[in-house]
Amino acid sequence: MAMTETQERESMIREGVAELCKQFPGEYWRELDREQAYPTEFVRRLSEDGWLGALIPEQYGGGGLSESDAAIILEEINHQGCNAGACHAQMYIMGTVLRHGSDEQKQQYLPGIASGDIRLQAFGVTEPDAGSNTLAIRTRAVQQDDGSWVVDGQKIWTSRFFHSDMMLLLARTSEPVEGKPKWWGLSTFLVDLREADGAIEAKEIRTMMNHATCEVFIKNLKLPAEALVGEEGMGFRYILDGMNAERILIAAECVGDGRWFIEKGAAYASEREVFGKKIGSNQGVQFPLARAHAAVEAADLMRRRASELFEAGEPCGAEGNMAKLLASEASWQAANACLDAHGGFGFAEEYDIERKFRETRLYMTAPINNNLVLAFLGQHVLKMPRSY
């Protein structure tokens, strides 16, 4: 059967990504995992070959691709056993600059981000006392008489800090003001980490998976007036604007993981013999894989629906959030089915399952906790009483 134009496009993207990823097999990731080291070479190749600049318009040297295309890129990275979590932010953090930045900011930064020369993949939002509740952040930026800013505060879980040239920072620039909405008063800044000498200190947090995430302490950081992105006070809205795109991309990564687990699990269950028969013929082994497969494919449909709406400029908060919820649950279901099918071998490093298992678990918690997704659906879609 002939492919539709969309299928053909997808399959070209998939093949291109897969060819690159095949140069970075399990051993590569295992070795990094042991040291909790960053996949520098992998990310460099993805950048050089234009994959991480996919969403940047062609006029700035990017790929000019759609959200759907970008989703396929990240999905395929994870499907190939690699970890898009190490670099996905380079793809989408720039969205805030693209949507709300000035022409000068776009000219100055987007081409470098597209080529990978500027790594804008640190996003400082979460703080020790402000996780799910972003409006509670206390990092403060104070404007000086000459228009410049001075920032003080603390961030936590700032991923890829040590592998970034720039950071997008959310800071409070004003206390709540009567007559303004309650989200007003936060602003976004582009922080050039290469020039932040001494004012920012970061400490790596070792986590259960290899994620290069940090605690960041900001003290008397001077930023030029031009570091502000968009309008002062509007930062929270800008972050929300980027969220639907992020939800969709994260969902796609989960779908990729899910497919990796299911393919791996089904292949093993069709080979391994116990009690003189293939373990995959036992429904106790087969059905969890089949059920997880159904869940992953259903989540993929929701992801596609969300992408479609996103690209049509329609509201897609509900679909984007549902896609992220369903996909992260499905990949976790697939991870467990795969691990179970492998028996004890699933725990052995060399099968890569335990690594992917740890990696995929994160998606239920970050960038947004699934509880908050449910709360969003309950309150905003189903109009039930609020918890946040």
Add this chain to the structure above:
Amino acid sequence: MRIAICVKEVPDPTAEKRIDEGTKRLVRSGENTLNPYDRHAIEAAVRIKEGPAPDTEITIVTVGPATATRSVDRALAQGGDQSVHVADDAAAGSDLLGTARILAAALKRGGYDLILLGQQAADSESYVMAGLVAELLELPCVTQAASIELGDGSVTVKRQVESGYDTVKATTPCVVSVSDAINDPRYPPLPAIMGAKRKPHEVLTLADLGIDASTVGAAGAATSVAALSKPEGRGDTIVIEDDGSAAAQILAFLVEKKVVA
């Protein structure tokens, strides 16, 4: 310099092959991809263009179903400037000779200086297309190129043979099939992949090439596949459990088989 590269779309080599019991032909409805061997030919051409002959124009030439466009684009992404795709239902079921006739007609029309092919197609693995095409075009033919050097009106090709290398000089135009040891093909970056669609694609029918449909396709096939069978099993497998004497047992086995003396 004008280079043509003959490329074929083949079923994904990592997928299991299926044969249609009725026609005894390979089922091509699954995932298809650009013949991996042809990627070496494209790489060889791109290196000529990047090196000694920057004004080189590279044309991707394929004979295959209309659905083979994806593989054509994959080839263009890797380095072609334009493509010629002969797609005609009447070409289906062509045997080697039929395919070669169509290819030769398409190549003749382009007037190329150098015609490159892969060493083999990953599906039917005949290894002879280069010879057939060269014969029909009455051009010199060099196979299994491990390196290609441009001369003035000629190419010098190092051929990989069992005992070492032959160095062969051929006048251009000529046909060269490249070995898979000639280079490491690059994989295309995103802009090249997305840019492939925008390159000129020419799609031709048999009539465009003045080919009588009865001389190609299933109708014109001079060979037919009589039977297909699976390779015979390799005989009994001996499993040696290590009770401390495994190494000695393996050595004894190898000596018995005269693998080691």
